[in-house]
Amino acid sequence: MNNSQQLNRSLGLGMVVVVVIGNIIGSGVYKKVAPMAAELHSSGWVLICWVLAGIISLFGALSNAEIASMLADTGGEYVYYQKIYNRFFAFIFGWSLFIVIQTASISALAYVFSQSLNSIVPLPPVLSSWQHINIAGVFYPFENFNVKLTAILLILVLTWLNSLGIKIGARFSAGILMLVFTGILTIIIFGLSSPHSHIGNVFEMKTTNNLPVTFSAVFTSMLAAFWAYQGWATVGYIGGEVRNQYKNIPRGIAIGVFIIIATYVTVNATYLSLLPITTLENIYRSQNMVAAIEAVKVFWGSHGGLFISALIAVTTLGCTHATILVSCRTYFAMAKQGMFFPKLAKLNTAHAPVNSLWYQGTWACILVLSGTFDQLTDMIIFAVFIYYGATTLGVFILRKKMPDAPRPYKVWGYPVVPAIVVLFSAALFFNTIYARPREAAIGMVLMLTGVPIYLVLRKRKKKHDQAMIDET
Numbered sequence: 001m002n003n004s005q006q007l008n009r010s011l012g013l014g015m016v017v018v019v020v021i022g023n024i025i026g027s028g029v030y031k032k033v034a035p036m037a038a039e040l041h042s043s044g045w046v047l048i049c050w051v052l053a054g055i056i057s058l059f060g061a062l063s064n065a066e067i068a069s070m071l072a073d074t075g076g077e078y079v080y081y082q083k084i085y086n087r088f089f090a091f092i093f094g095w096s097l098f099i100v101i102q103t104a105s106i107s108a109l110a111y112v113f114s115q116s117l118n119s120i121v122p123l124p125p126v127l128s129s130w131q132h133i134n135i136a137g138v139f140y141p142f143e144n145f146n147v148k149l150t151a152i153l154l155i156l157v158l159t160w161l162n163s164l165g166i167k168i169g170a171r172f173s174a175g176i177l178m179l180v181f182t183g184i185l186t187i188i189i190f191g192l193s194s195p196h197s198h199i200g201n202v203f204e205m206k207t208t209n210n211l212p213v214t215f216s217a218v219f220t221s222m223l224a225a226f227w228a229y230q231g232w233a234t235v236g237y238i239g240g241e242v243r244n245q246y247k248n249i250p251r252g253i254a255i256g257v258f259i260i261i262a263t264y265v266t267v268n269a270t271y272l273s274l275l276p277i278t279t280l281e282n283i284y285r286s287q288n289m290v291a292a293i294e295a296v297k298v299f300w301g302s303h304g305g306l307f308i309s310a311l312i313a314v315t316t317l318g319c320t321h322a323t324i325l326v327s328c329r330t331y332f333a334m335a336k337q338g339m340f341f342p343k344l345a346k347l348n349t350a351h352a353p354v355n356s357l358w359y360q361g362t363w364a365c366i367l368v369l370s371g372t373f374d375q376l377t378d379m380i381i382f383a384v385f386i387y388y389g390a391t392t393l394g395v396f397i398l399r400k401k402m403p404d405a406p407r408p409y410k411v412w413g414y415p416v417v418p419a420i421v422v423l424f425s426a427a428l429f430f431n432t433i434y435a436r437p438r439e440a441a442i443g444m445v446l447m448l449t450g451v452p453i454y455l456v457l458r459k460r461k462k463k464h465d466q467a468m469i470d471e472t
């Protein structure tokens with residue numbers, strides 16, 4: 001076993017961009033247009049929400065980049081929050097990543113991979129007689145257990161792959177992304193050039209229910225879009241493994257988010273040109289259909305369904321892998337400071353935080369059993385925007401606390417751009433409580449379970465520090 005507890009700085013700008021995009025582009029680009037259509041009843045408003053969500057994500061990324069240019073290190077926001085706020089808030093963030101944000105992201109992505117695989121090669125039923133077993137009438141752990149079991153196996157295999165080292169993991173992500181972008185470009189080219197495509201429908205602002213679009217409906221719809229954009233900040237978790245991190249991380253975030261916005265707006269415009277808004281509403285109500293699959297079937301028939309199912313499987317495979325790769329670094333950083341389970345500070349001979357990977361993988365497997373895809377994603381976005389707002393607010397705080405600190409990058413449009421992100425994060429927080437109370441409540445309860453954990457760990461750390469002083 002290698003006794004070194006230092007991670008290797010082996011990633012350049014190109015790989016940073018790969019990690020940013022790999023952590024963002026997942027199932028949302030194929031699935032989320034349907035729930036947005038069901039909420040807004042207008043293709044024009046759906047496209048507006050994709051653009052707005054992209055702009056807010058870009059503003060958040062630019063704000064995050066200023067802080068990353070000052071404080072980049074392994075752990076991302078966990079490290080930033082210790083400087084901006086205090087150890088307690090930093091710990092609650094790290095705990096939230098572990099208990100809900102990143103592990104639930106891994107679970108949701110793996111679940112969609114399994115659904116796509118099941119549509120290509122039907123998975124044999126497993127424990128089907130147990131499917132009605134439930135917890136409080138909310139969670140059905142054995143429902144679709146063949147799909148859930150496949151998701152669990154994927155998480156375990158990718159966790160093992162990431163234990164082989166970050167360079168192997170990053171190269172795997174790069175290869176997957178090449179396949180993904182080739183597939184998405186194919187959809188755009190063949191979809192928009194199809195005689196079945198009606199570009200004028202994309203910009204139709206009239207609603208199918210003849211009612212005005214409400215403020216709450218826009219925010220609830222954007223909750224779905226933000227799942228598709230979520231993940232750009234996670235590159236900060238590997239700050240200790242990036243060369244020239246103070247420049248490469250901000251640049252990588254900005255480049256990656258620009259590429260994603262252009263891709264999402266174009267491919268969703270393609271879906272909207274091929275499928276009437278009423279069809280997308282029916283797709284959402286069916287719960288067993290995927291918008292992208294139905295769109296490709298319009299111009300390629302059943303063969304198109306097979307193509308897009310394979311593309312979704314490859315995309316979610318790549319995003320699951322990228323999320324597993326970066327997320328465990330925060331728990332490693334916390335453990336090194338004595339603020340998480342001590343075993344998580346261990347590195348293997350490949351300089352990978354092996355125990356952090358396996359703790360993360362185990363909890364993600366448990367979350368696979370806990371709920372449906374949309375339950376998980378709404379819960380994640382509710383939690384993550386608390387911290388997006390907190391990080392962006394940190395731009396204002398650090399300019400007051402550390403006015404003379406070197407800032408290789410300063411956020412464009414200060415103070416307006418970060419102020420928009422802070423206000424939007426607050427609005428999304430309260431709207432989610434109103435529109436999705438169950439998901440908001442579960443997310444909040446899971447995050448707050450970190451309070452007693454923090455108190456126990458702080459007490460243990462104080463005893464350890466005092467013992468070290470006594471020995472000297």
